Amino acid sequence: MPPALRIGAEEWEYLQERIQTITDALEHQPGDTLKDWEWEIKRLAWSLHDIAQDNELRQKYPSRRDAQRAKLYRAEGAVERRSRLTTVVDQQICLQSVLRQDWFRAWFPELTPDRFVVARAKTQDRSTHDADPATRNHVLSFVDAAPDTTVLHELAHACHYAWYQRRTAPHDANFAGILLWLTVSYLGKAVGRQLAQGYVTAGVKFTHVHQQPGYADARAAAKLTNTP
Numbered sequence: 001m002p003p004a005l006r007i008g009a010e011e012w013e014y015l016q017e018r019i020q021t022i023t024d025a026l027e028h029q030p031g032d033t034l035k036d037w038e039w040e041i042k043r044l045a046w047s048l049h050d051i052a053q054d055n056e057l058r059q060k061y062p063s064r065r066d067a068q069r070a071k072l073y074r075a076e077g078a079v080e081r082r083s084r085l086t087t088v089v090d091q092q093i094c095l096q097s098v099l100r101q102d103w104f105r106a107w108f109p110e111l112t113p114d115r116f117v118v119a120r121a122k123t124q125d126r127s128t129h130d131a132d133p134a135t136r137n138h139v140l141s142f143v144d145a146a147p148d149t150t151v152l153h154e155l156a157h158a159c160h161y162a163w164y165q166r167r168t169a170p171h172d173a174n175f176a177g178i179l180l181w182l183t184v185s186y187l188g189k190a191v192g193r194q195l196a197q198g199y200v201t202a203g204v205k206f207t208h209v210h211q212q213p214g215y216a217d218a219r220a221a222a223k224l225t226n227t228p
Contacts, residue, residue: 069171070203072179078151078198079183084145091142094151098186099209107209108159110152116140116158117207136161148193152182163214174214176206178196 006047085091099113121127121141127150130139138161140154156179157170168174176199184192199206209215 050177068169068173068176068204070169071204072176072199075195075202075204076153077197078201079149079194080121083148085142085148085151086145088120091140091146091151094148095140095155098152098155101186103185104182107215108162110136111138111158111162118142118216120144125133127154129154129156129161130159149183152186153179156182161219163212174212175209176204177209177212180206181209214226 085094094118095118096113099111099116104111107126109121115137116135117139119139119141120224124143127140127142129142131137132139138158140151142150142154156175159182160168160170160175161180163178164174179194180192180199183195198204
């Protein structure tokens with residue numbers, strides 16, 4: 001018999017929300033089929049996969065607890081909203097633009113455009129990132145009219161996953177540092193200063209990208225790749 005899963009209140013609420021979303025759609029939207037909800041079902045399976053590993057992960061990595069998510073959301077609220085991306089196509093174009101930047105490809109060579117699927121969020125309360133633990137592909141689901149800062153937030157999750165997998169909390173200091181780096185690099189220093197000030201005001205802890213273990217590993221790998 002497999003060991004019992006220890007699911008925190010926040011995780012349980014999240015899973016209930018996912019299950020209820022799928023159930024309601026299948027009950028009240030008869031035109032929908034399980035095929036239409038393939039990504040939602042996969043995301044639910046990935047969430048269960050993560051929780052199944054949590055007992056071991058939390059013993060090995062106590063910092064996995066997502067303690068500063070609310071603070072980070074408040075900090076992002078201090079950033080002046082930029083262009084609204086009204087459609088999935090607009091969001092895809094924005095994402096592809098970042099992925100093709102030389103400064104991005106230098107440190108995340110594995111995050112190529114073919115590793116991403118951009119979709120419209122089934123529930124319009126939040127945008128999400130999900131990583132397939134088997135293929136390490138990424139699904140970014142966005143609410144309607146999400147700003148470019150939201151695209152960077154979800155991409156930062158993919159970057160964080162590439163460097164740290166599930167070893168640390170999704171919105172830890174390393175994630176906050178990656179998001180700040182993406183913001184400064186893509187949207188400019190003025191927007192980056194707004195986010196950094198938001199971090200200070202909200203009490204968000206962040207580690208500069210160049211001081212992170214993942215950066216050191218990526219730099220070493222880049223040197224090996226460039227060695228004749």
